[in-house]
Amino acid sequence: MSELATTLQRIAAASDLASLDAERVSALGKNGWVTALLKTLGKMSPEERQTQGPAIQGQRADVAAAIDARKAALETAELDRKLATERLDLSLPAAEQPQGSVHPVSQVMDELAEIFADFGFAVAEGPEIESDWYNFTALNMPETHPARAMHDTFYVEPREGVEGTFVLRTHTSPVQIRAMQKHGAPLRVIAPGRVYRSDSDATHTPMFHQVEGLVIDRNITMGHLKWTLETFLKAFFERDDIAIRLRPSYFPFTEPSAEVDVGWSMENGRRVVGGSEGWMEVLGSGMVHPRVIAAAGLDPDEWQGFAFGTGIDRLAMLKYGMNDLRQFFDGDLRWLKHYGFSALAVPTLSAGVGA
Numbered sequence: 159m160s161e162l163a164t165t166l167q168r169i170a171a172a173s174d175l176a177s178l179d180a181e182r183v184s185a186l187g188k189n190g191w192v193t194a195l196l197k198t199l200g201k202m203s204p205e206e207r208q209t210q211g212p213a214i215q216g217q218r219a220d221v222a223a224a225i226d227a228r229k230a231a232l233e234t235a236e237l238d239r240k241l242a243t244e245r246l247d248l249s250l251p252a253a254e255q256p257q258g259s260v261h262p263v264s265q266v267m268d269e270l271a272e273i274f275a276d277f278g279f280a281v282a283e284g285p286e287i288e289s290d291w292y293n294f295t296a297l298n299m300p301e302t303h304p305a306r307a308m309h310d311t312f313y314v315e316p317r318e319g320v321e322g323t324f325v326l327r328t329h330t331s332p333v334q335i336r337a338m339q340k341h342g343a344p345l346r347v348i349a350p351g352r353v354y355r356s357d358s359d360a361t362h363t364p365m366f367h368q369v370e371g372l373v374i375d376r377n378i379t380m381g382h383l384k385w386t387l388e389t390f391l392k393a394f395f396e397r398d399d400i401a402i403r404l405r406p407s408y409f410p411f412t413e414p415s416a417e418v419d420v421g422w423s424m425e426n427g428r429r430v431v432g433g434s435e436g437w438m439e440v441l442g443s444g445m446v447h448p449r450v451i452a453a454a455g456l457d458p459d460e461w462q463g464f465a466f467g468t469g470i471d472r473l474a475m476l477k478y479g480m481n482d483l484r485q486f487f488d489g490d491l492r493w494l495k496h497y498g499f500s501a502l503a504v505p506t507l508s509a510g511v512g513a
């Protein structure tokens with residue numbers, strides 16, 4: 159049998175990719191017999207080469223084609239074998255009961271939506287990858303504004319063909335702009351969602367949740383702001399003895415601005431919201447800055463409003479008594495079993511938003 163026939167037979171019989179490669183090396187490799195034949199071409203006379211050349215090249219092509227064909231066949235067989243053995247029957251009944259529960263963050267978001275729906279607020283949304291314009295500039299923080307440095311911003315790497323600077327939104331306030339642009343005035347929305355800052359310890363995680371509130375109408379005053387927040391906190395903490403205190407503060411996008419403290423007291427050795435033994439800060443707020451209203455395309459001489467923002471995770475911790483924020487995002491089933499909520503216990507004002 160010729161060398162070529164033997165090789166082709168061995169290639170066809172190769173049972174795996176490794177033995178096929180061994181055949182390739184013994185024919186086409188540096189010391190392979192086809193390679194050796196090819197080398198003889200150099201020493202031939204032009205006439206000899208004319209006849210021998212095509213014959214040798216033909217053998218090389220036959221071997222290469224046989225290897226490619228066998229390789230394809232072995233790969234197909236391997237895939238078929240995997241498909242047959244790694245089959246998963248998705249129609250089988252579950253071996254275990256599902257064990258998840260509603261995360262406290264989702265629960266509090268549902269509670270917020272329920273409470274504010276009763277005041278006539280709709281829920282608004284915006285993207286988590288936000289342009290620098292929405293996250294800062296339109297909120298009265300031009301490029302050189304020092305308040306930009308307060309936010310430990312994550313910047314998104316610039317991409318070819320995409321204009322402008324993008325960030326992971328550092329707060330839910332950009333949704334104020336988007337909601338005004340989309341719906342105009344008058345307007346009442348809350349905007350719950352994820353926000354990102356480069357910060358990490360027991361009370362800070364790089365991703366956390368905020369809820370923004372925005373009211374735009376004619377003749378809106380700080381009085382409306384104070385009533386809304388007080389009524390909200392009473393409904394949320396389910397107590398009538400909620401005391402709040404507004405302290406002058408500064409945010410670039412509100413003027414005047416106020417930090418809102420809520421009174422706490424000791425009950426069973428634990429600090430709870432209610433009463434006024436002491437104060438803790440729970441919200442940022444203020445009257446929407448005329449420049450912000452103008453940036454969103456509305457006339458600030460006609461429309462005024464108030465806005466507020468607060469941390470959802472923090473609200474959950476205060477209401478349900480967790481003390482380490484990091485555990486919120488560990489995905490530990492034992493924690494979820496302890497702090498989670500039944501999917502059937504939907505918060506409603508009539509049945510109590512506390513579930």
Ligand code: PHE
Nearest residue numbers: 329331409442443465466467
């Ligand atoms: N965006 C502010 C923050 O993240 C909170 C805030 C919202 C303050 C709306 C005033 C008005 O700290």
